Amino acid sequence: MSEFTIDVNEENFDSVVMKSDKPVLVDFWAEWCGPCKMLTPTIEALAEEYKDTSSIVKINVDDSPAIATKYGIRSIPSILLFNKGDVVEQRVGAVSKDELAGMLDKIIKG
Amino acid sequence: MHKVIIIGSGPAGLTAAIYAARANLKPLVFEGVQPGGQLTITTDVENYPGFPKGILGPELMDKFRKQAQEFGAETLFENVDKVDFSSKPFKLHVGDKEYEAESVIISTGASAKLLGLESESKLMGFGVSACATCDGFFFKEKDILVVGGGDSAMEEATYLTKFASSVTIVHRRDEFRASKIMQDRALNNPKISVMWNSEIVEMYGDPKDKGLESVDIRNLQSGEIVRHNTDGVFMAIGHKPNSDLFKNQLSLNESGYIITEADSTVTSKKGIFAAGDIQDFTYKQAITAAGSGCMAAIEAERFLEGH
Numbered sequence: 001m002s003e004f005t006i007d008v009n010e011e012n013f014d015s016v017v018m019k020s021d022k023p024v025l026v027d028f029w030a031e032w033c034g035p036c037k038m039l040t041p042t043i044e045a046l047a048e049e050y051k052d053t054s055s056i057v058k059i060n061v062d063d064s065p066a067i068a069t070k071y072g073i074r075s076i077p078s079i080l081l082f083n084k085g086d087v088v089e090q091r092v093g094a095v096s097k098d099e100l101a102g103m104l105d106k107i108i109k110g
Numbered sequence: 111m112h113k114v115i116i117i118g119s120g121p122a123g124l125t126a127a128i129y130a131a132r133a134n135l136k137p138l139v140f141e142g143v144q145p146g147g148q149l150t151i152t153t154d155v156e157n158y159p160g161f162p163k164g165i166l167g168p169e170l171m172d173k174f175r176k177q178a179q180e181f182g183a184e185t186l187f188e189n190v191d192k193v194d195f196s197s198k199p200f201k202l203h204v205g206d207k208e209y210e211a212e213s214v215i216i217s218t219g220a221s222a223k224l225l226g227l228e229s230e231s232k233l234m235g236f237g238v239s240a241c242a243t244c245d246g247f248f249f250k251e252k253d254i255l256v257v258g259g260g261d262s263a264m265e266e267a268t269y270l271t272k273f274a275s276s277v278t279i280v281h282r283r284d285e286f287r288a289s290k291i292m293q294d295r296a297l298n299n300p301k302i303s304v305m306w307n308s309e310i311v312e313m314y315g316d317p318k319d320k321g322l323e324s325v326d327i328r329n330l331q332s333g334e335i336v337r338h339n340t341d342g343v344f345m346a347i348g349h350k351p352n353s354d355l356f357k358n359q360l361s362l363n364e365s366g367y368i369i370t371e372a373d374s375t376v377t378s379k380k381g382i383f384a385a386g387d388i389q390d391f392t393y394k395q396a397i398t399a400a401g402s403g404c405m406a407a408i409e410a411e412r413f414l415e416g417h
């Protein structure tokens with residue numbers, strides 16, 4: 001596990017994601033998903049860079065299928081950006097670090 | 111200035127990187143939006159020599175990358191947005207950065223063909239998929255469609271019955287192109303049915319809400335269009351070469367493949383080489399892509415020596 005990302009499941013989803021006062025970037029992934037593995041270095045670099053201003057979390061869809069269903073995830077990797085409990089951005093598939101950083105900056109820097 | 115820049119990180123690009131790195135050319139590899147290439151969206155690869163029990167596609171490609179890095183290849187998770195091969199050094203644009211190279215190996219491979227509907231691209235990832243192994247999981251107990259009639263359509267349909275309650279293959283003709291064995295496997299599966307002489311002409315759903323909900327299917331014989339509810343559409347109508355970037359720079363054939371000289375990776379531009387699925391419309395296998403990646407690196411090395 002990485003130092004800077006948080007593993008989220010059905011138990012801690014509410015406290016870590018919904019009740020957070022910082023923006024939360026959620027990466028939906030699974031062990032069997034090749035493209036998800038390829039996104040890992042991007043997510044980890046982002047988590048380190050934004051460790052003070054945001055939470056970068058990972059949800060394993062095999063372990064937490066109910067969350068994936070609730071948010072209508074039908075393809076992974078899927079990235080959801082939460083702000084104050086609402087989904088404000090969503091990306092499916094490969095995405096660059098710059099694009100994700102841009103999404104976070106928009107909230108952090110207003 | 112780089113001696114060799116390699117565009118793409120599938121079997122062709124990373125094999126070229128291994129050979130170029132061992133030849134001390136310090137290759138730079140742009141991995142693109144699909145690091146590791148097409149094999150990263152499949153599960154078991156059973157026909158790549160050296161792995162008698164098979165190997166997972168993503169794992170195989172990790173090994174390719176590590177081997178290239180071992181010999182000093184540099185790999186970047188970046189996508190090339192534009193190239194200019196009109197003068198030397200060749201120029202490659204990545205975001206607002208410009209890279210220069212004495213030679214370039216193109217191994218941008220292929221990606222899944224789509225129907226080309228606006229609604230399809232809007233719903234991609236929200237019920238529309240081109241990768242059964244990636245997305246099948248999300249269609250447990252759902253009713254889904256597979257579009258296509260070749261081996262890969264049969265394989266996807268069969269695979270998807272592990273999750274879905276029903277799979278309907280939508281095919282434009284009244285017979286499949288797929289091999290007998292693959293057809294039998296699909297047609298004997300009680301969860302699979304077929305709509306012959308049919309094509310999807312429109313898709314409906316809101317990506318921000320429930321995603322794909324229904325599609326219009328036209329019967330090509332009667333011309334009749336009928337709306338069908340569905341939770342998912344999986345595309346399996348083949349692949350097209352990723353050559354848009356090179357359109358006005360290199361000679362392409364009518365299907366968009368980069369044309370290379372016989373038994374070689376030499377393109378219409380001296381110093382530019384092409385390897386793998388971007389120039390191979392016949393074999394399209396990991397081993398043949400790797401083989402032509404090796405050829406490209408050796409040909410680039412000879413080209414650089416001749417300078």
Ligand SMILES: Cc1cc2nc3c(=O)[nH]c(=O)nc-3n(C[C@H](O)[C@H](O)[C@H](O)COP(=O)(O)OP(=O)(O)OC[C@H]3O[C@@H](n4cnc5c(N)ncnc54)[C@H](O)[C@@H]3O)c2cc1C
Pocket residue numbers: 117118119120121122123140141142143144145146147148149151152154155156157158188189190191217218219220221352355385386387388394395396397399
């Ligand atoms: C589902 C599936 C299963 C398969 N199973 C097998 C199998 O079992 N055995 C087998 O031998 N073959 C199999 N194949 C075929 C095999 O994957 C391909 O033949 C092989 O991957 C081709 O390699 P390549 O290096 O030419 O291109 P690809 O693997 O397509 O890689 C292309 C690379 O180029 C990069 N790229 C594209 N555009 C740009 C750009 N603008 N800038 C930077 N980079 C870019 C991409 O990110 C990617 O890394 C399968 C294919 C699929 C889709």
